[in-house]
Amino acid sequence: HEKFEQVSPSNPTGRSDLPGVDVFVSTADPEKEPPLVTANTILSIMAANYPVEKLSAYISDDGGAILTFEAMAEAIRFAEVWVPFCRKHDIEPRNPDSYFNLKTDPTKNKKRPDFVKDRRWIKREYDEFKVRINGLPETIRKRCDMYNSREAIKEKSLAKEKNGGTLPPDFQVEKATWMADGTHWPGTWLNPIADHSKGDHAGILQVMSKFPEPDPVMGQPDEKRLDFTGIDIRIPMFSYVSREKRPGFDHNKKAGAMNGMVRASAILSNGPFILNLDCDHYIYNSMAIKEGMCFMMDRGGDRICYIQFPQRFEGIDPSDRYANHNTVFFDGSMRALDGLQGPVYVGTGCMFRRYALYGFHPPRANEYTGVFGQNKSAADTIPGKPALSGEDDAQPLNVHPDLDLPRKFGNSTMFNESIAVAEYQGRPLADHMSVKNGRPPGALLIPRQPLDAQMVAEAVAVISCWYEDNTDWGDKVGWIYGSVTEDVVTGYRMHNRGWRSVYCVTKRDAFRGTAPINLTDRLHQVLRWATGSVEIFYSKNNPLFATRRLKFLQRIAYLNVGFYPFTSIFLVVYCFLPALSLFSGQFIVQGLNVAFLLYLFVITITLCCMSLLEVKWSGIGLEEWWRNEQFWVIGGTSAHLVAVIQGLLKVVAGIEISFTLTTKSASEDENDIYADLYLVKWTSLFIMPLTIIIVTLLAVVIGISRQIYSVIPQWTQLFGGLFFAFWVLCHMYPFAKGLMGRRGRVPTIIYVWAGLLAICISLLWVTLNPPGDQPGDAVVL
Numbered sequence: 001h002e003k004f005e006q007v008s009p010s011n012p013t014g015r016s017d018l019p020g021v022d023v024f025v026s027t028a029d030p031e032k033e034p035p036l037v038t039a040n041t042i043l044s045i046m047a048a049n050y051p052v053e054k055l056s057a058y059i060s061d062d063g064g065a066i067l068t069f070e071a072m073a074e075a076i077r078f079a080e081v082w083v084p085f086c087r088k089h090d091i092e093p094r095n096p097d098s099y100f101n102l103k104t105d106p107t108k109n110k111k112r113p114d115f116v117k118d119r120r121w122i123k124r125e126y127d128e129f130k131v132r133i134n135g136l137p138e139t140i141r142k143r144c145d146m147y148n149s150r151e152a153i154k155e156k157s158l159a160k161e162k163n164g165g166t167l168p169p170d171f172q173v174e175k176a177t178w179m180a181d182g183t184h185w186p187g188t189w190l191n192p193i194a195d196h197s198k199g200d201h202a203g204i205l206q207v208m209s210k211f212p213e214p215d216p217v218m219g220q221p222d223e224k225r226l227d228f229t230g231i232d233i234r235i236p237m238f239s240y241v242s243r244e245k246r247p248g249f250d251h252n253k254k255a256g257a258m259n260g261m262v263r264a265s266a267i268l269s270n271g272p273f274i275l276n277l278d279c280d281h282y283i284y285n286s287m288a289i290k291e292g293m294c295f296m297m298d299r300g301g302d303r304i305c306y307i308q309f310p311q312r313f314e315g316i317d318p319s320d321r322y323a324n325h326n327t328v329f330f331d332g333s334m335r336a337l338d339g340l341q342g343p344v345y346v347g348t349g350c351m352f353r354r355y356a357l358y359g360f361h362p363p364r365a366n367e368y369t370g371v372f373g374q375n376k377s378a379a380d381t382i383p384g385k386p387a388l389s390g391e392d393d394a395q396p397l398n399v400h401p402d403l404d405l406p407r408k409f410g411n412s413t414m415f416n417e418s419i420a421v422a423e424y425q426g427r428p429l430a431d432h433m434s435v436k437n438g439r440p441p442g443a444l445l446i447p448r449q450p451l452d453a454q455m456v457a458e459a460v461a462v463i464s465c466w467y468e469d470n471t472d473w474g475d476k477v478g479w480i481y482g483s484v485t486e487d488v489v490t491g492y493r494m495h496n497r498g499w500r501s502v503y504c505v506t507k508r509d510a511f512r513g514t515a516p517i518n519l520t521d522r523l524h525q526v527l528r529w530a531t532g533s534v535e536i537f538y539s540k541n542n543p544l545f546a547t548r549r550l551k552f553l554q555r556i557a558y559l560n561v562g563f564y565p566f567t568s569i570f571l572v573v574y575c576f577l578p579a580l581s582l583f584s585g586q587f588i589v590q591g592l593n594v595a596f597l598l599y600l601f602v603i604t605i606t607l608c609c610m611s612l613l614e615v616k617w618s619g620i621g622l623e624e625w626w627r628n629e630q631f632w633v634i635g636g637t638s639a640h641l642v643a644v645i646q647g648l649l650k651v652v653a654g655i656e657i658s659f660t661l662t663t664k665s666a667s668e669d670e671n672d673i674y675a676d677l678y679l680v681k682w683t684s685l686f687i688m689p690l691t692i693i694i695v696t697l698l699a700v701v702i703g704i705s706r707q708i709y710s711v712i713p714q715w716t717q718l719f720g721g722l723f724f725a726f727w728v729l730c731h732m733y734p735f736a737k738g739l740m741g742r743r744g745r746v747p748t749i750i751y752v753w754a755g756l757l758a759i760c761i762s763l764l765w766v767t768l769n770p771p772g773d774q775p776g777d778a779v780v781l
Contacts, residue, residue, distance in 0.1 A: 064187030081624030112444025272426030342501025365498030373552030534647030
């Protein structure tokens with residue numbers, strides 16, 4: 001990045017010529033997504049190693065909670081000392097909670113003599129910051145009680161004056177939620193009422209940290225604080241956003257919140273690139289944004305719609321019982337997709353080109369024709385100019401819907417004018433004759449204009465609940481609506497227009513987050529993903545209907561995304577086959593002849609070789625691969641099967657699917673960080689895997705008993721059935737272990753379910769196959 005910041009004839013001041021980046025963080029419920037976790041994520045963003053004047057951060061609070069608002073205000077105050085401290089001592093990671101919990105020596109590679117003193121001081125400040133965050137609920141409650149008591153006294157006196165000195169029998173005082181400045185909180189109140197509830201509140205936008213000065217502002221010695229002499233003490237711009245919600249409007253969940261942030265940020269900062277993070281995913285590598293920008297600013301980078309970073313997780317149990325690291329996907333499948341048209345968008349840790357999010361086509365797009373897409377040619381330019389107003393010009397009849405140019409962005413003139421600016425500023429630097437569609441050096445050196453009241457008012461207007469009416473938002477523009485996995489659909493639409501994406505694997509993890517280690521939460525997470533895939537399969541986003549701009553193998557990859565939950569039907573059948581074999585006394589095939597054994601041997605060796613090649617190529621450990629195989633069977637027989645049923649119900653009966661937010665809070669047991677792993681929470685998703693385990697165990701007992709008491713035992717068939725039965729049980733082992741809890745205590749409902757299944761299967765088997773009917777069975781006279 002030296003060429004973007006070094007002094008040159010086109011850059012005499014040495015300011016950064018890098019494009020701006022807007023970082024989005026989304027949250028919805030402070031009870032399930034603790035404000036302290038979110039605050040640490042924000043602090044890691046504010047301290048990122050990127051030009052301060054080019055970096056802007058936004059948080060979308062879809063619940064409109066005052067707790068989140070005040071926690072963010074505390075975080076910004078702490079950022080004023082945390083960010084310069086990180087710059088002074090080159091701290092990694094820049095999430096304070098993760099940094100202070102490192103098990104390594106904090107003084108390693110630190111050369112400044114005042115590091116130990118500075119670290120001790122900042123640690124004390126962070127501890128006080130945590131105490132303030134943890135005490136916010138009580139502080140807010142006490143403040144509201146005090147203000148409500150004063151208001152109640154005033155209201156009572158006014159009511160008595162109007163009612164002749166007596167209090168009306170129906171007199172009531174609303175218990176409002178108050179801000180620190182003594183005004184009503186415009187979002188969700190602690191005691192919700194009309195206009196102040198989660199689904200019914202005004203839009204809120206608060207710029208908590210304004211745009212920094214264009215040139216560095218150096219700190220000064222301070223005996224009460226740290227010595228920041230020669231250290232840039234500026235912090236990036238930060239805004240709190242909570243879009244307006246009203247009854248009767250479809251707010252489109254997270255996708256709608258992200259689109260609201262896209263519009264608000266376009267008015268305020270208009271960074272040509274957008275990095276989106278979940279509230280529990282923080283920047284682990286402070287250089288991550290610059291590393292992603294290398295691809296965007298490279299030759300041909302103007303054709304890249306997004307940079308997807310791998311998801312890495314902390315707080316996972318050492319054995320990774322439920323394959324939370326998902327290394328086969330992130331280190332195998334995603335790397336492979338990077339060699340095609342690019343990886344799929346997986347929800348967090350992704351840097352977007354704003355212009356691509358707006359639904360426009362890439363420059364120099366290609367089309368792929370032929371049975372296998374082997375013929376590559378330049379794509380035709382779609383007629384018609386991209387309208388930046390509400391005009392609805394006619395499109396050619398033979399154009400695929402995804403290739404229609406977006407035309408309805410809403411009635412905000414400021415937003416419409418920002419589109420062309422974002423497209424220009426996102427171009428690579430035209431410092432070489434081979435760079436196409438570039439911008440001249442020094443084009444981004446002009447300081448940003450300061451925010452004014454008109455801009456803030458316009459930003460509030462574009463997050464209103466009516467703004468998207470009669471527009472292309474959610475259809476062609478922004479995050480796409482209509483699916484619980486809006487991330488995959490949004491990425492698919494970009495690829496379908498001819499854009500390509502890049503998978504950026506950094507030497508030091510770019511981002512880290514948390515994942516549910518509890519079996520119930522993990523299965524519900526998988527259920528949401530699988531249900532979204534089924535929705536894609538039954539929607540117009542099915543890759544079978546894709547444009548010719550989507551590569552053949554990329555189309556196959558997206559087909560797999562939509563079809564993989566349906567494999568659960570075959571998987572369930574396969575899991576029951578060994579039990580059926582043991583129940584019936586007949587092997588899975590009629591006879592173990594040489595041809596069958598040779599076929600089985602070749603198939604097995606082929607699959608093993610493929611798996612070993614994947615493991616070797618992607619660097620995945622064998623244990624990680626085996627955990628992934630185990631959870632594929634567990635998830636396939638539970639969440640994937642239910643997802644197929646829910647998807648069919650939605651298509652056939654129109655039954656909408658709703659999901660609860662995944663809890664991101666840590667366990668309350670401070671002595672055991674893996675306490676959630678042993679928590680057993682019953683869910684209907686347990687029924688099918690539990691049935692498979694119980695039926696298989698019963699079949700093993702019946703199969704062995706039959707051969708022991710049989711006149712002519714057939715041990716060959718028994719051993720064949722037992723081998724496959726135990727193979728199924730091996731895959732189900734993590735599930736069984738999860739049901740037993742911490743000390744192997746099986747919940748009562750498991751015994752009840754096992755007893756009912758045993759009785760039903762026994763009665764059914766006796767009815768269908770009475771004793772003594774089969775030749776070779778012992779007959780008691």
